[in-house]
Amino acid sequence: MNMKNWILIFFLLAILCLDVNAQSKTGLGIYTDRDVYVSGETLLAKIYTPESNPSKIVYMDLVNQYGTRISGVPLETKNHQASGYLQLPDSLSSGIYQLRGYQKNTAEKVKIVREIWISNRFDGFEKNNPMKKLIGSESEPDSLTHQIKIDNLNPEYVAGTVIDADIQIEESILDKIDGNLLVAVAQTEPSFAPATFKVESSGTMEGLNEVKGMILSGTVTDKTSLQPIENSIVYLTIPDSVPGFQYYKTRTDGRFYFLINQYHVQVQAVIQCFGSTATQRLKIKLDELYAEPGTKPKYTKQAIPEALKANITRNIDVVTLQKIFSQEKLKVISAPAKKQETVPYYGKPTQTVDPQLFIDLPDFAEISRELLPGVKFRNYNNEPSIRVMNSSMQNFFEDPPLVLIDGIPIQNMNIIKSMGSSEIDRVDICQSERYYGDLRFPGVVAIYTSKADYSKIPESDQLIHIKLEVVQPPVILADPPASEPNIPDLRQVLYWNPSEIAQNKLSVKCIASSISGRYKLSVRARLKNGTIIYSEKQFEVK
Amino acid sequence: MINKIFYTILFLLAFSLAARLSAQENMNRNWDSEKIKGTRQLPYPLYHGFPYLTKNWMPGEIEFNSGEIVDSLNFRYSSYKDELVYFNQAINTQITIDKSDIKGFSFVDENGSHHIFRKFFYNDFMKGYHYFEVLSEGESDLLVYRKVNLNTVSPYKDERGVLTNMEYVPEYRYYFYTPEKGFTGVKPNQMGLVSKFVKTDQKLIRKLLRKNKISITDESGLVKAWKAIEKEGYKVVF
Numbered sequence: 089m090n091m092k093n094w095i096l097i098f099f100l101l102a103i104l105c106l107d108v109n110a111q112s113k114t115g116l117g118i119y120t121d122r123d124v125y126v127s128g129e130t131l132l133a134k135i136y137t138p139e140s141n142p143s144k145i146v147y148m149d150l151v152n153q154y155g156t157r158i159s160g161v162p163l164e165t166k167n168h169q170a171s172g173y174l175q176l177p178d179s180l181s182s183g184i185y186q187l188r189g190y191q192k193n194t195a196e197k198v199k200i201v202r203e204i205w206i207s208n209r210f211d212g213f214e215k216n217n218p219m220k221k222l223i224g225s226e227s228e229p230d231s232l233t234h235q236i237k238i239d240n241l242n243p244e245y246v247a248g249t250v251i252d253a254d255i256q257i258e259e260s261i262l263d264k265i266d267g268n269l270l271v272a273v274a275q276t277e278p279s280f281a282p283a284t285f286k287v288e289s290s291g292t293m294e295g296l297n298e299v300k301g302m303i304l305s306g307t308v309t310d311k312t313s314l315q316p317i318e319n320s321i322v323y324l325t326i327p328d329s330v331p332g333f334q335y336y337k338t339r340t341d342g343r344f345y346f347l348i349n350q351y352h353v354q355v356q357a358v359i360q361c362f363g364s365t366a367t368q369r370l371k372i373k374l375d376e377l378y379a380e381p382g383t384k385p386k387y388t389k390q391a392i393p394e395a396l397k398a399n400i401t402r403n404i405d406v407v408t409l410q411k412i413f414s415q416e417k418l419k420v421i422s423a424p425a426k427k428q429e430t431v432p433y434y435g436k437p438t439q440t441v442d443p444q445l446f447i448d449l450p451d452f453a454e455i456s457r458e459l460l461p462g463v464k465f466r467n468y469n470n471e472p473s474i475r476v477m478n479s480s481m482q483n484f485f486e487d488p489p490l491v492l493i494d495g496i497p498i499q500n501m502n503i504i505k506s507m508g509s510s511e512i513d514r515v516d517i518c519q520s521e522r523y524y525g526d527l528r529f530p531g532v533v534a535i536y537t538s539k540a541d542y543s544k545i546p547e548s549d550q551l552i553h554i555k556l557e558v559v560q561p562p563v564i565l566a567d568p569p570a571s572e573p574n575i576p577d578l579r580q581v582l583y584w585n586p587s588e589i590a591q592n593k594l595s596v597k598c599i600a601s602s603i604s605g606r607y608k609l610s611v612r613a614r615l616k617n618g619t620i621i622y623s624e625k626q627f628e629v630k
Numbered sequence: 631m632i633n634k635i636f637y638t639i640l641f642l643l644a645f646s647l648a649a650r651l652s653a654q655e656n657m658n659r660n661w662d663s664e665k666i667k668g669t670r671q672l673p674y675p676l677y678h679g680f681p682y683l684t685k686n687w688m689p690g691e692i693e694f695n696s697g698e699i700v701d702s703l704n705f706r707y708s709s710y711k712d713e714l715v716y717f718n719q720a721i722n723t724q725i726t727i728d729k730s731d732i733k734g735f736s737f738v739d740e741n742g743s744h745h746i747f748r749k750f751f752y753n754d755f756m757k758g759y760h761y762f763e764v765l766s767e768g769e770s771d772l773l774v775y776r777k778v779n780l781n782t783v784s785p786y787k788d789e790r791g792v793l794t795n796m797e798y799v800p801e802y803r804y805y806f807y808t809p810e811k812g813f814t815g816v817k818p819n820q821m822g823l824v825s826k827f828v829k830t831d832q833k834l835i836r837k838l839l840r841k842n843k844i845s846i847t848d849e850s851g852l853v854k855a856w857k858a859i860e861k862e863g864y865k866v867v868f
Contacts, residue, residue, distance in 0.1 A: 300662060334665070335665070345662075347662040430730070431728065431730045431731075433665075433667060435667060435668075435669065435728060436728075436730065480672055481672075520669045520670070521669060521670040522667075522668075522669055523666070523667065523668050523669065523670065523718070523721075523723070523725045524665055524666075524667050525665035525666060526718065526720045526721050528721060528723075
C-alpha cells in the first residue's frame with residue numbers, strides 16, 4: 089500500500105470523524121418565560137435549533153400526559169433560533185404538560201421536550217394531588233456561567249418601581265456566542281423544577297428540509313387497487329376572495345408536495361384530485377402535519393409543594409383579573425409585508441357579474457342564460473354541462489372550462505345547477521384560454537358564494553379540508569398598562585427579549601408589576617459549539 | 631491484505647454516504663418554483679417587418695412581483711403587442727405571460743447584447759403598464775419603449791402570394807425617467823438630447839459632445855452622449 093492510499097484513508101476518516109462530531113452537538117433547546125401557567129394564558133418560548141439542520145421552520149407543540157398534541161405553532165428560525173407564543177386553551181385540565189420542539193425533517197430522530205405545569209382556571213390543582221412529574225433522560229445540561237454577570241439588581245422591589253439591572257458579558261465569551269441572547273424577567277417558582285430532555289430515536293428516513301416555508305405532503309393512491317397513482321394532478325386551494333392555488337403532478341410513487349409560505353394567519357385549505365376517467369376513484373392520504381407522539385412518557389408521582397400550591401392559587405386569581413381588565417400580554421408586530429395577490433391565479437376576469445343586482449333567478453341555467461355573457465350552461469337529461477366562449481376566436485371552447493366555487497375547482501356540475509341568485513355573491517368569467525404552469529383552462533367560471541363557506545363541496549377521499557397552522561407573525565411584550573389608581577398591573581412577565589444582541593454591557597429596564605412574589609432575571613445564550621449557557625438572579629416584588 | 635482493508639474501508643465509506651443521501655426524500659427539480667400564468671398567444675398576421683424584438687427564443691431571466699426569479703425559460707419580447715411570450719415545452723404552447731405578474735426581465739440577444747426590461751406605469755397617451763428597456767441607469771434612467779406598429783403601406787404580395795397593405799414598423803421612443811418626476815420623451819439626435827437641459831447648460835453640453843467626438847445618429851450614440859453628460863453632473867429638465 090503506497091503513501092497516497094494512506095493519505096486518502098486518513099482524509100476520509102477525518103471527514104467521517106468531523107461529521108460524527110458535528111452531529112453530537114445538537115445545540116437544541118427550548119425555553120419558556122415561566123414554568124407554571126394557568127389555562128387561558130399565553131406562553132412565550134424561545135427554541136434553539138441545530139446548526140446542522142437547514143430547515144427554517146421549527147414546530148412548538150403542547151402535548152398532554154397521554155402524548156396527545158393539544159395545540160401548536162410553527163415558527164420561523166433566524167440564525168437557527170426562533171421565538172413565539174402559544175395560547176394555552178381555557179379548557180385544559182390541571183397537570184403536567186410537555187412543550188415539544190422539533191423540526192419536521194428530523195422529528196423522527198430528535199425532539200426537545202420541556203415540562204410545564206398548567207392549572208385549570210376553574211378546578212385549580214385539587215384533582216392532581218399528588219402531581220405526576222416527567223421522567224426522561226436528561227439532555228445536555230445547560231451550563232451556569234460566571235462570564236455573564238447580572239449587576240445592580242436589588243433583592244427586593246416595591247410594586248410599580250423601576251428595575252434597572254446591568255448585564256456584563258466577558259470579552260472572552262462574547263466571540264463564542266452564536267446569535268442572540270434570551271433575556272427575561274419573569275415570575276418564578278423555585279419549588280417547581282421542570283425537566284427538559286431530548287427524545288432521541290434511531291429513525292432513518294429524513295423528511296424534507298423546510299427551507300422556504302412549511303411543506304404539506306401526501307400520497308395519491310387508487311382506491312380500488314391501493315396502488316400509488318403517477319401523474320395525477322393534486323390541487324391545493326386556499327379559499328378566499330382572491331384564492332390561493334397550487335398544483336402538483338404526482339411522482340411515480342404517488343407523492344405530492346406543496347409549499348405553504350405566504351400566510352401568517354391560520355388558513356383553511358382544500359386538497360383534491362380527480363380521476364383520469366369518470367369511474368376512477370382516488371384516495372388522498374396526507375402525511376402527518378405534526379410529529380408523531382412517539383413513546384408514551386413515563387411519570388413519577390410527587391406531592392405538590394405548598395409553595396407551588398400558593399403560587400397556583402395566586403396565579404388563578406391573577407389570570408381571572410387579567411381577563412376582567414383585558415390586559416393583553418403581547419403585541420403583534422405586523423407580519424412581514426408580502427406582496428398580496430390582487431389578480432386571481434386564473435387571471436383578470438373578462439367579466440364579473442353580481443347576480444344579486446338583477447332579478448332573482450332560481451337556478452344556474454337561468455343565471456347563465458340571462459346574466460353571464462359567453463357562458464353556456466345546459467342541463468339536458470339531467471346531465472349538466474358548461475362551456476365558455478373564446479372571445480378572441482368568437483366560438484365556444486370544445487372542452488369544459490375551469491369551474492370554481494369559492495376558488496375550489498369542481499368537475500361535477502350537479503353541485504352548481506341548483507344555485508340561484510341569492511346563493512351567489514359574484515361570478516368571474518374568463519373568456520380566453522388560460523394557463524397556469526402546465527395546466528390549461530379553456531375559459532374560467534369562478535363562482536363566489538354568499539356564505540363563502542364552500543359547504544356545497546362535500547369532503548371525500550378525493551377532497552380533504554384541513555386547517556393549517558401557519559408561521560406565526562413576530563410579537564413583542566405589550567407595554568405595561570397605564571398607571572391608574574384602581575387598575576392593578578397584572579403582568580407576570582416584566583421583560584422578554586429573545587433577540588437581544590450580545591454585547592459587553594447590556595441594560596435591562598422594566599417596571600415591577602402589582603403581582604408580588606419571586607421573580608428571576610435570566611440571560612441565556614448558545615455558544616458556537618452548541619452548549620447553552622445561562623446566568624440568573626432572583627429578586628422579590630413586595 | 632492491506633489492499634483488502636483499504637477497499638473495505640472505501641466500500642464502507644461509500645455505503646455510508648449513499649445511505650445519508652437516500653435518507654433525504656428526493657424531490658423533483660423546481661417543484662416549488664413559480665407557476666407562470668398567462669393566456670395562449672395567437673399567431674400574428676404575416677406582414678413585412680417583424681413583430682418581435684428577437685428572431686429566436688432567447689434564454690433569459692424573468693423577475694416576478696412575488697420576488698421569484700425564473701431563469702430556465704426561453705422567451706421573446708413581442709414589440710408589436712408589448713407582451714412577453716414564452717414557449718411551454720411540456721404542453722407545446724406559446725403563452726403570453728400575465729403582465730400583472732412581471733416586474734422585469736432580461737436576456738442576451740443573438741448579437742450578444744444584454745437587454746434589461748422593466749415594467750413601468752406610463753401615465754400619458756398610452757396609459758397603463760408597459761415594458762421599457764433600460765439603456766442607462768442613474769439618477770435619471772434612459773429608457774426605450776421598443777414599439778413596433780402595424781402601418782398601412784402600398785399594397786404588396788406577402789410570402790404566400792396574398793395581396794396585403796400592412797407592415798410591421800419599429801417606432802422606438804426614448805425617455806428619461808425618475809420615480810419622482812416620471813417620464814419625459816427625448817429624440818435620439820443631438821438637438822433632441824440637448825433640449826432636455828436648461829438653456830445655460832446647452833452650450834456647454836454641445837461643447838462636451840464635440841470634445842468627446844460623440845455624434846448622435848443612432849441609439850448607441852444617444853446612450854454614449856447621455857453617459858458623458860451624466861458624468862459631468864448635468865440634470866435633465868422634466
